[in-house]
Amino acid sequence: MAAHHRILLAGDDFVRNDLLDDQLRRALTAEHTRALDVRTMTLPWPHVPFGPVSEVDEASDVEDELAGTVGDVEVAVTQMAPFTRRVLEAAPSLRLIVCTRGGPVNVNVDAATERGVVVCNTPGRNAVAAAEHAVTLMLGTLRSVPRVHASVAAGEWRSDLYAYDLCGLELSGCTVGLVGYGAIGRRVARILRAFDADVVVSDPFVGADALEPGVRLVDFPTLLASSDVVSLHVRLTPDTANLFGHESFAAMRPGSYLVNTARGGLVDHDALAAALESGRLAGAGLDVFPSEPLPAGWPLLSSEKVVLTPHLAGATRQTAHRAAAMGADAVRAFLAGERPPGVVNP
Known part of the structure; x- marks a missing residue:
């Protein structure tokens, strides 16, 4: 040279x-x-x-x-x-x-x-980092980790959180739906299988022969209706913008959870706030947002049902x-x- x-x-x-x-x-x-x-x-x-x-x-x-x-x-x-x-x-x-x-x-x-x-x-x-962070958000959301940490740090000792209605879920035995199955989605599926979760995937660009062992390919409506947790791993395009709005949330299993480590524009956050407030969704874990940094007074900042991280999945x-x-x-x-x-x- x-x-x-x-x-x-x-x-x-x-x-x-x-x-x-x-x-x-x-x-x-x-x-x-x-x-x-x-x-x-x-x-x-x-x-x-x-x-x-x-x-x-x-x-x-x-x-x-x-x-x-x-x-x-x-x-x-x-x-x-x-x-x-x-x-x-x-x-x-x-x-x-x-x-x-x-x-x-x-x-x-x-x-x-x-x-x-x-x-x-x-x-x-950042596929490894983003996949691990997505699963971290799932666990943190299912078990309300930030909220219970804040409670203990404030000097409380809430044994009432053992009440059945306040308990979280285990990933083991849950159905987790992955929307998108690229490098990150594939690794998330592999981790979840180690948790004994039932993993389903919706991705129009992926065939069943490309799936990890034990992972099933389903259509989007079936994924929404059958999943306890839905995790997003698709690019933001004109076709996927606001993919999760009122219609998608209404089609999700009652009491389910949403995790988004992909792009904030995939989700209509006003619709998400409504779904959380109504109880249709039990919680959400979000690493990406419609505008970053978040504006003061953004509705979901005060929700105890949401776990938030500042676009750090790949960090x-x-x-x-x-x-x-x-x-x-x-x-x-x-x-x-x-x-x-x-x-x-x-």
Whole structure:
């Protein structure tokens, strides 16, 4: 590799530059490593929330700084840098953007394609973390863990919670319906089978031959009517927006639970609040929301039936290491003249 291959590592305080640099040097040959011309740029996320930047989304607001940095960069590796059309126009040498996340929403992929820039992502980087968090929310919701913790911390000792009507449920013997069966859904199913839960799946893109042993494929209405817990693992598209509204909640088994670690826009939260208040649903575990951060006075903030986490399902150290390793492998393949994994604009 010639020394003119310039690489920008635009890390943050989750997928850090030291992780990216370490994995890159592990992935490349000694010859390639000696010829690296690496520069770094540290983004302020997660200490400063991401958001829309020009025409891209979920990015750090550093468009001006990035545009002034990428002039001679050939390869960029980032999770949160805003590769807008303006930034791409300022990067005539750029040939590869590796976005170390599941979807490159911070990259204008159309503009990159027009300029011949390959864009890669790292699908499945957080599948383990997100799956474990989904099951954590199930357990926390079924057993009201935050509420009873707050009670004990307040000096109470409520033996009345042994009352039958106040007791929670075990996952063992419950029917858990998974809406979506991608990398995260499959791992959730595997964990749930170890709990002896009955797992059913609704996913129009999956055949029965792709299921984990003991997992059954059903249609969406059957899943809603038969599940004690429904867990969401689908992408947000025009077809899935507000998939769970008044109609879906009315079709769910009375006293059932909803868990969402996918995208907030999958759920009509006014309809969810109504379903919880009426008792149609017994509880909900939510990691994602219609707007983030949540506005003051959001109705479900005060509900004892809801367990809330601030979009942290993928937040593990292993996720950060995995993202860096997958990003480094994409760079290695590109510099070796191979097709990189995770290309989104073939």
